[in-house]
Amino acid sequence: MLRRIKAIVFEWDEGNITKSWLKHRIAKEDCEDTFLNRPLKIFDDKKHSITESRFVAYGRTSRNVYLTI
Numbered sequence: 001m002l003r004r005i006k007a008i009v010f011e012w013d014e015g016n017i018t019k020s021w022l023k024h025r026i027a028k029e030d031c032e033d034t035f036l037n038r039p040l041k042i043f044d045d046k047k048h049s050i051t052e053s054r055f056v057a058y059g060r061t062s063r064n065v066y067l068t069i
Helices: 013-026 026-032
Strands: 041-044 055-060 066-068
Touching: 013 026, 026 055, 026 066
Parallel strands: none
Antiparallel strands: 041 055, 055 066
16 A cells, blocks of 8 residues: 655745855754654644744754754
8 A cells, every 4th residue: 555745845035045044053954853752732823824824833852952943
């Protein structure tokens, strides 16, 4: 039996990559890694969701660093 695997794709703009690194010393790879680990909690970000769907995630990297994304 074949199973479908849903791929996760991340889109980054250069401004956010630079901002996250300069402000928090968090690389985009660390943020992406968080989505592959458990526990992972994802919620609607109603505070910032007026015109588009936005979310906030709480999780940890493989290096055991806890992140809010």
